[in-house]
Structures are given as C-alpha cells and as structure tokens.
Amino acid sequence: DVKVTQSSRYLVKRTGEKVFLECVQDMDHENMFWYRQDPGLGLRLIYFSYDVKMKEKGDIPEGYSVSREKKERFSLILESASTNQTSMYLCASTAYTNYGYTFGSGTRLTVV
Amino acid sequence: AQSVTQLDSQVPVFEEAPVELRCNYSSSVSVYLFWYVQYPNQGLQLLLKYLSGSTLVKGINGFEAEFNKSQTSFHLRKPSVHISDTAEYFCAVRTVSDQGGKLIFGQGTELSVKP
Numbered sequence: 001d002v003k004v005t006q007s008s009r010y011l012v013k014r015t016g017e018k019v020f021l022e023c024v025q026d027m028d029h030e031n032m033f034w035y036r037q038d039p040g041l042g043l044r045l046i047y048f049s050y051d052v053k054m055k056e057k058g059d060i061p062e063g064y065s066v067s068r069e070k071k072e073r074f075s076l077i078l079e080s081a082s083t084n085q086t087s088m089y090l091c092a093s094t095a096y097t098n099y100g101y102t103f104g105s106g107t108r109l110t111v112v
Numbered sequence: 113a114q115s116v117t118q119l120d121s122q123v124p125v126f127e128e129a130p131v132e133l134r135c136n137y138s139s140s141v142s143v144y145l146f147w148y149v150q151y152p153n154q155g156l157q158l159l160l161k162y163l164s165g166s167t168l169v170k171g172i173n174g175f176e177a178e179f180n181k182s183q184t185s186f187h188l189r190k191p192s193v194h195i196s197d198t199a200e201y202f203c204a205v206r207t208v209s210d211q212g213g214k215l216i217f218g219q220g221t222e223l224s225v226k227p
Contacts, residue, residue: 031213033215042202042219043156043217048212048214090155090156099144099161100146101158101213101215103155104155105154106154
C-alpha cells in the first residue's frame with residue numbers, strides 16, 4: 001500500500017515563527033498536494049506539484065510556500081505563522097495514472 | 113471552474129436506518145467524481161469513484177453512489193448504517209483533462225449514527 005507520512009501529528013508554534021510541515025510518500029508518485037481543512041469549509045488547496053522543483057499555487061496560497069527538491073518529499077512552509085493559520089494540514093499524493101489521492105494522517109497546527 | 117456543494121453539513125441517523133448524503137457539482141467540462149471518508153483523527157480514505165460507464169458505483173463498507181449528469185449530482189447512499197460509519201464524508205470532483213488529478217472538495221457532511 002502507498003504510504004504518505006506527515007512528520008508531525010500535532011504542532012504548537014508561536015506567532016511569527018517559520019514553520020515547516022514535511023510530507024513523504026513511498027510509491028514514486030509524480031503529483032503531491034497540500035490542503036488545509038477547517039470546519040464548514042472542507043478541504044482547500046494550498047499548493048501542488050506535478051514534478052520535482054515544480055510548484056503551482058492552489059486556491060489559498062497566501063502566507064505559504066512549498067519546496068520539492070526530491071520526488072518523494074513535499075514540504076509546506078509558513079513563512080511567518082499567524083493565528084489564522086491554525087488548522088489541520090493534509091498532504092496527499094497520486095500518480096498520473098491514478099484517479100484518487102492517498103492522504104497522510106494530517107498535522108494539526110496550533111499557532112499561539 | 114469546478115465547484116462542489118454538499119447539501120447537508122450534519123446528518124444524524126439511527127443504527128440500521130438507510131442514509132443518503134447529497135452532493136451537487138458544477139462544471140462546464142467532463143469530470144470524475146469521488147467520495148472520501150474521514151474517521152476521527154485520521155486522514156481521508158477513498159470510498160468510491162465514478163470515472164465512466166455505469167452510473168451506479170459501489171464502494172467499500174456497503175456504500176454506493178449514483179451519478180446523475182442531468183442533475184449534476186453524485187449522492188452517496190447506504191441501506192443500513194452501523195455505529196462505525198460515524199465519520200465525516202467528502203465529495204470531490206476533478207476534470208477529466210487534468211492529468212495532474214487536482215481535486216476540488218465539498219464542505220463535508222458529518223454522519224452521526226446513534227444506537
């Protein structure tokens with residue numbers, strides 16, 4: 001089975017800190033995605049990547065950046081964390097030939 | 113652009129009763145449709161998908177969904193629910209032409225099964 005691993009389940013950071021959320025997949029998938037999940041809003045796409053060193057903005061990229069230096073790893077960066085970035089962050093991956101995502105377990109980030 | 117609307121934010125139901133979770137989508141191009149389930153403190157897992165062919169799609173855990181192109185709907189159903197079906201359910205859509213597979217999700221429906 002494909003595994004998507006997010007490095008932390010729970011994270012507490014201070015306002016203004018630079019935060020790194022890491023995601024690693026082990027099935028050589030080309031495509032990787034970062035979503036945030038908030039009650040009543042569902043999942044909203046932050047950034048995605050179809051290849052190494054490639055990135056594209058999703059629907060809510062403000063305040064975030066990403067890095068994909070290796071195919072298996074896709075990092076989400078909060079340049080200067082703010083309280084409105086408190087949320088559940090979900091990473092997902094898929095191959096070109098697949099029709100659905102494999103999700104990680106999520107990172108619940110609290111910014112205080 | 114595509115969009116997905118899940119018509120009910122919460123659905124309470126008694127054990128062994130039937131349930132329907134409603135999903136409507138909007139798109140000017142051909143789409144694939146998905147239902148995902150999220151159990152507490154977990155990521156999402158795929159329940160079922162519609163790609164083409166028969167409009168009635170069967171998934172895991174006894175769930176099924178029907179694609180209705182004229183009504184742009186993809187409602188999820190189960191004839192008899194269990195306590196263990198308590199979870200949040202997400203409908204999602206992607207365009208057929210998008211090779212990258214970017215999914216657009218609905219707002220989610222919380223299914224609460226009571227004994």
